[in-house]
Amino acid sequence: MKLSPMSETEFLDYIDSAIDSYSKELLHSKRFTLEQEAFKFASWEFKEDIFHDGYHTENTLVYNLVHEAQTVGIIWLLLEDDVAFIGDFLVYPNYQGQGFGSSALNQIETIAQTNGMTAIRLGVFKHNQVAERLYRKHGYSIYKKRETDYILEKLLD
Template structure:
C-alpha cells in the first residue's frame, strides 16, 4: 500500500539532485534546450520554483513509500499564489526499479486525496510528449489533454 509522507531534509536533497538532472535531460530530449545549457537552465528553474533550494508553505513535496521502502517523490502546489483551488503537479517520479508495478497509479490516487485536503478542486500537470509511459498513466487516471504544443526542427 502506497503512502505519501512529507519529505524530510535528506529525501529533499536526494530529490533535488535527481530532479535537476532529470529535468535537464527531458528538456534536451524534447528539443527545448541544448545539452550545453540544460543543467544551468534546470538549476535556474528549480531556484525560481523552490527559492534557496527550500520547501515553502505553498509547495507540498512528498516521498512515496510502500511500507518503509522509498519508491519516488511527488510535488504539488497551488497553480498560483492567488488560486489555491487549482493544483499543479510540478514533478512526479517513481524510481525506475519500481515502475510498472502499479505504484504510480496508487501514488496518483493518494495525491488526489492530499490535494482535496489542501482545498484543491482541480489538478493539472505537464508531461513531456516523449514520455509515453507517463502519458498512459495520466490518461488511465482520467486526466485529459488541455493543450498540445508541437515543434519541428528545420
C-alpha cells in the same frame, strides 16, 4: 504504498538529482539542444522559480512514495489558487508497473481536494508516452498543447 513528507535532507539530495534528470528530459524533448542551456534552465526553474525558498517554499508539498519502508519514488505538488500542479512525479525503474504510480495519483487527488483545489494539472513531455497513458487512465485530458509537451488536467469533484 503511502506518501510520506520528505525531510529537508532528503529534499536537498532530491533537488540535485531532479535538476540532472529534468535537464536530460529537456534535451530529449529537443526544447534545448545544448546540455549547458538545459542544465541552466532546469537549475533556474527548480532553485529560483519553483523552490525559491528551498524546502520551506510555501504551498509546495514534497513526498516520498514509500512501500514497506522502502522509498519507491517521489512526487511534489504546488498549490496555486484553486489548482494543484504536479511538478515532478517519479516511480523508480525497479518499482514501475506495480501500481505505485496509480496509488500516488489517487492520494494526491485526496490531498488536493483537502486543500480546496478544484483541478490538478501537470506537464508531460510528448515523448513520454508511458506517463501520458497513466495520466489518461486516471482521467487527465489535454488542457494545453505546447511544442514539446502537454499540460494535462483533471477536474476534481
